Amino acid sequence: NSRRLDFHPHIHVVMPAASINCKTRSWRVKASKYIFNHKNLAKVFRAKLLEKMVENGLPVPQNCPKKWVVGSKNVGNGDKALIYLGRYLYKGVIQEKDILKCENGMITFRYMDAKTNCYQTRTVTGEHFLWLLMLHVLPKGFRKTRCYGFLHPCSKRVIKLLQLILRFNPAGMLKKLKPKVEIICKCCGAKMKIIRTMIPANEIRQSAHST
Numbered sequence: 001n002s003r004r005l006d007f008h009p010h011i012h013v014v015m016p017a018a019s020i021n022c023k024t025r026s027w028r029v030k031a032s033k034y035i036f037n038h039k040n041l042a043k044v045f046r047a048k049l050l051e052k053m054v055e056n057g058l059p060v061p062q063n064c065p066k067k068w069v070v071g072s073k074n075v076g077n078g079d080k081a082l083i084y085l086g087r088y089l090y091k092g093v094i095q096e097k098d099i100l101k102c103e104n105g106m107i108t109f110r111y112m113d114a115k116t117n118c119y120q121t122r123t124v125t126g127e128h129f130l131w132l133l134m135l136h137v138l139p140k141g142f143r144k145t146r147c148y149g150f151l152h153p154c155s156k157r158v159i160k161l162l163q164l165i166l167r168f169n170p171a172g173m174l175k176k177l178k179p180k181v182e183i184i185c186k187c188c189g190a191k192m193k194i195i196r197t198m199i200p201a202n203e204i205r206q207s208a209h210s211t
Contacts, residue, residue: 003111004122005094005132012088014081017074020150020162027165033074042070089144093136102126 017030
């Protein structure tokens with residue numbers, strides 16, 4: 001999405017500049033920071049995507065741009081990039097604090113202008129505001145994130161091998177995690193535990209009807 005909530009389809013790709021050879025059990029890291037020419041990538045990606053659309057009988061928009069934009073940069077070990085994407089993906093389309101006014105069927109919200117790094121405001125009708133939000137709801141079958149290669153959920157053996165090669169102990173990382181805040185009973189002062197989850201009968205019936 002764009003910060004103005006306009007329709008702005010795009011993807012983010014986090015790609016490790018390294019590879020694993022399962023036969024030789026070796027991990028190869030790229031020596032330089034250069035991976036590929038981003039302009040050539042834009043041409044190839046556009047051609048491949050449009051080709052698949054035609055093969056599957058999907059209409060290609062007549063106003064489809066001939067040039068697509070690709071930005072590529074080295075992000076070190078990727079920690080900051082993953083933190084940014086985590087917030088970007090799961091914080092929602094717009095935060096409640098950014099909705100400034102709702103009066104007479106008009107809604108005013110603020111957004112950060114990427115060029116000036118300053119807040120700007122936009123006022124639209126309530127119906128149009130809902131339409132802008134719905135533009136960012138994923139269609140059925142779509143997922144926000146997908147993992148490939150050794151990060152795929154089915155690559156657990158490869159992950160184990162990679163941990164051995166890099167001498168990485170995931171148990172050590174778990175020790176660094178902050179412990180969950182314990183819920184204390186106000187009456188007796190004991191630690192509370194979840195014993196059973198009760199689902200209301202009406203929710204079960206609704207779920208059965210929907211399936």
